[in-house]
Amino acid sequence: MKYTVLGAGAMGLRYGVLLQEAGFDVDFVDTWDEQVETIRKQKGVYVSRDGQNKHLVPVNVYYPEEYKGDPDVLIVFTKQYQLADFLKRSARFFNDRQYVVTCMNGMGHVDKLNQYFPKERLLGGTALIGTVLNKAGDVDFIGPKGAGSMNIANETEKPDEMTHKIVDEFQQAGLNPNLTTNFLGTLMAKVIFNSVINTLCTMFKIRMGEYIQSPVAQKLGVQLIDEAFDVCERTGITLLNTRQEEWETVKYVSTVSNPLHFPSMYQDISKNRQTEVDYINGYIYDLGLKYHYEAKTHDFLRNLVHLAEFAGTFD
Ligand code: NAD
Numbered sequence: 668m669k670y671t672v673l674g675a676g677a678m679g680l681r682y683g684v685l686l687q688e689a690g691f692d693v694d695f696v697d698t699w700d701e702q703v704e705t706i707r708k709q710k711g712v713y714v715s716r717d718g719q720n721k722h723l724v725p726v727n728v729y730y731p732e733e734y735k736g737d738p739d740v741l742i743v744f745t746k747q748y749q750l751a752d753f754l755k756r757s758a759r760f761f762n763d764r765q766y767v768v769t770c771m772n773g774m775g776h777v778d779k780l781n782q783y784f785p786k787e788r789l790l791g792g793t794a795l796i797g798t799v800l801n802k803a804g805d806v807d808f809i810g811p812k813g814a815g816s817m818n819i820a821n822e823t824e825k826p827d828e829m830t831h832k833i834v835d836e837f838q839q840a841g842l843n844p845n846l847t848t849n850f851l852g853t854l855m856a857k858v859i860f861n862s863v864i865n866t867l868c869t870m871f872k873i874r875m876g877e878y879i880q881s882p883v884a885q886k887l888g889v890q891l892i893d894e895a896f897d898v899c900e901r902t903g904i905t906l907l908n909t910r911q912e913e914w915e916t917v918k919y920v921s922t923v924s925n926p927l928h929f930p931s932m933y934q935d936i937s938k939n940r941q942t943e944v945d946y947i948n949g950y951i952y953d954l955g956l957k958y959h960y961e962a963k964t965h966d967f968l969r970n971l972v973h974l975a976e977f978a979g980t981f982d
Contacts, residue, residue: 668836671696671738673757675703675728677798677931678770679744680712680806682842684724689840694736695728698753703728705804713805716812721805731756740833743769743780746935747946750779758783766829770794770817772861772931773946774854774954777822790830791850792819793857795920797928809928816843818857818907820850851904856913859895859906862948863888863917865930866968869942870975872933876926879918888917894962895951901958936976944972 668691672683675695687693697703706712706728715721729736731753737760745753750771767784769776770792780789796815799807809815817837821830826846837844847853867887868878878884892913899906908916932942948965955962 668692668739668832669736670694670740670742671734671736671760672742672744673731673753674743674745674749675706675712675726676744676746677800677806678794679742680714680726680800681796681798681808682742682744682770682794682840684712684714684726684806685840685842686836687724687726689836691836691840693726694734694738695726696731696734696757697728698731698749698756699803701803703730709804715805715807717809718807731759734760736760737762738765741765741767743767743776744771746941747771747773747775747943748941750776754779754783766790766833768792768819768833770819772857772865773943774858774950775946777854781822786822787827788829789822790819790833791822791854792817792844793853795857797925797931799934809925813841813843816845818845818847818853820847820853822850824848824850847907849905849907852906855895855899855904856907856916858947858950859892859899859913860917860920861930861932862895862951862965862968863891864921865932866944866948866972868930869933869936870968870971872937873929874926875921875928875930879921879926884921885914885918889914890964891948891968892917894955894964898951898955898958898960898962901960902954932972936972942972942976944969948972 671694672679675697683693711723711725714724766788768790794817797809834844834846896910935942948969952962952966
């Protein structure tokens with residue numbers, strides 16, 4: 668099938684380049700001038716793995732206003748706060764046949780995507796792998812070939828023929844998709860994971876492996892997980908994991924999978940970019956409020972990140 672990636676940043680490039688290397692037709696659409704112009708000038712994107720074997724991969728990149736392609740599937744990887752504008756600028760090439768797949772972090776994107784794509788053609792998921800955009804036109808895939816995996820679910824929770832085709836092609840690209848039939852539970856499991864690891868590592872400028880070695884890591888993590896689970900229980904969201912399993916996942920990823928990785932929120936704040944904290948800890952707090960429950964630790968943490976942004980702590 669033909670794929671168009673909306674958001675040719677770290678993760679968009681990872682998914683798109685892997686699909687392209689597996690033999691599928693891929694275009695990239697981006698709104699960041701420096702990225703589009705650099706990729707065009709150097710005739711591709713520089714790709715490395717864990718800092719090794721940097722090589723140029725030719726890719727087609729377009730601004731939304733000039734794109735003329737007709738993809739079967741759109742893969743959306745913008746930051747949460749960029750999405751509304753990105754969709755508005757790209758709507759001219761959307762049609763009522765296309766499916767959309769997104770594995771962005773946080774929550775808020777599904778409602779925005781539903782303004783253009785009905786739930787019957789929307790697949791949401793979680794990307795369980797790190798990728799770093801070193802600078803415009805230069806991306807580093809964390810982990811060896813075949814590393815990482817993803818969960819994916821239909822918003823309807825009813826996989827159709829197209830879903831299986833997408834999952835099959837993602838498998839051929841080495842993205843290791845795991846199809847579930849629990850849409851909100853799948854997405855929220857990652858929101859909760861990030862509400863611990865992304866936010867705490869960012870606040871203290873530490874790698875995941877450093878966080879997990881701290882004697883207070885479990886106390887902090889479990890408190891955040893407990894509050895988030897309390898919110899989900901009130902909303903009727905059935906999570907994929909138990910509270911204990913969610914903590915074990917945080918421990919496993921920090922110790923075994925990605926100990927040397929700085930979470931993407933840290934990458935944002937260290938580059939003076941806006942974070943997605945309002946869509947992670949902020950989302951959990953705001954969701955709880957709708958059900959008369961205050962996830963106060965999440966709100967406190969969200970505000971601490973905003974204080975750090977305001978104070979220029981990371982300049
Ligand atoms: P990214 O910042 O690399 O790219 C997103 C968009 O921002 C792209 O359009 C990119 O061109 C643009 N951009 C990048 N740097 C910019 C700059 N300095 N100024 C202006 N625009 C810039 O984002 P990403 O890491 O690919 O994340 C996309 C989504 O995937 C987010 O929701 C993120 O939380 C999630 N995610 C990221 C990772 C990761 O390891 N990077 C892993 C899992 C999920």
